[in-house]
Amino acid sequence: MQPYYTAAILGGLFLLLFVWEHRAPLRTARAALARRLFVNVGISALALGTAALIVDPVGATTLQYVSDRGFGLLHWVELPAAAQFVIGFVLMDMAFYYWHFANHRIPLLWRLHNVHHIDPDLDVSTAFRFHLGEVALSAGFRVVQIAVIGVSPLTFAIYELVYQANTLFHHSNVHLPLPVERLLNKLLVTPRMHGIHHSEVWRENNSNYSVVFPWWDRLHRTLRLNIPQSRIVIGIPGYAADADNKLGSALLMPFKRQRNYWQRADGISVKRNQVIIEGPLRCMQE
Ligand SMILES: [Zn+2]
Numbered sequence: 001m002q003p004y005y006t007a008a009i010l011g012g013l014f015l016l017l018f019v020w021e022h023r024a025p026l027r028t029a030r031a032a033l034a035r036r037l038f039v040n041v042g043i044s045a046l047a048l049g050t051a052a053l054i055v056d057p058v059g060a061t062t063l064q065y066v067s068d069r070g071f072g073l074l075h076w077v078e079l080p081a082a083a084q085f086v087i088g089f090v091l092m093d094m095a096f097y098y099w100h101f102a103n104h105r106i107p108l109l110w111r112l113h114n115v116h117h118i119d120p121d122l123d124v125s126t127a128f129r130f131h132l133g134e135v136a137l138s139a140g141f142r143v144v145q146i147a148v149i150g151v152s153p154l155t156f157a158i159y160e161l162v163y164q165a166n167t168l169f170h171h172s173n174v175h176l177p178l179p180v181e182r183l184l185n186k187l188l189v190t191p192r193m194h195g196i197h198h199s200e201v202w203r204e205n206n207s208n209y210s211v212v213f214p215w216w217d218r219l220h221r222t223l224r225l226n227i228p229q230s231r232i233v234i235g236i237p238g239y240a241a242d243a244d245n246k247l248g249s250a251l252l253m254p255f256k257r258q259r260n261y262w263q264r265a266d267g268i269s270v271k272r273n274q275v276i277i278e279g280p281l282r283c284m285q286e
Contacts, residue, residue, distance in 0.1 A: 007112040017124040021173040031120040042247045044128040049133040060144040072150015088155040095145040097216035100209040111254040118239040122198045127171040166212045170194035200233045201272045202262045229284040237264045
């Protein structure tokens with residue numbers, strides 16, 4: 001697919017979600033939008049530039065190598081084209097679950113991924129707000145992902161578009177009626193599900209890692225849906241000061257001595273009282 005069409009589809013979706021989330025917001029914003037937009041656009045521009053300069057060429061070279069040499073799992077058995085596509089698509093998404101999990105659990109990666117999580121609100125402008133260092137390191141993951149799966153260039157291009165579109169959607173702050181979102185969440189990661197991943201509570205931050213299909217969290221027992229959005233504070237307690245979410249300080253943050261992420265400036269560790277968690281773990285709340 002031409003990059004021109006992809007950019008037009010994603011740009012259109014961004015605008016639609018941006019208008020929608022301000023007309024019907026899911027969570028109440030805490031910070032001033034204009035200031036956040038400035039920071040998010042700055043960090044995202046560097047992320048997209050790094051992706052275009054490093055990740056995309058590395059991905060394209062690996063795809064070429066894999067299809068020329070018949071490398072990877074999908075070349076081990078003869079499969080009809082449709083089955084190749086479905087399995088390739090699903091495995092690409094599963095791989096992203098592991099990459100996101102690693103970004104939370106490996107301290108070096110978390111230093112960088114933390115920059116995405118310290119945004120004090122969550123909306124469509126957070127979607128591509130990743131530190132350029134995280135994006136650059138993801139090129140290494142891309143090589144392994146493409147080579148192990150042996151995905152075809154067409155499946156890769158279609159998966160990439162769906163991946164980016166759903167990243168915009170699940171970061172957005174659009175309020176969907178609960179029954180609609182519960183139904184949609186059988187197939188896709190949705191805003192309420194990903195909102196819990198951006199909670200300031202460690203246990204909630206370390207759940208809901210999936211990107212497109214929510215099944216990976218079910219499979220790995222990292223799914224948590226029973227937190228009402230009105231009870232969620234977005235962000236990372238140790239980096240919740242206004243000064244932390246500035247363009248310069250956010251970009252330099254991974255290279256500085258790290259604070260206790262889960263403790264507020266007043267020394268209090270953020271935990272959620274079990275009593276106020278509502279309903280069964282896997283039941284999405286308002
Ligand atoms: Zn994360």
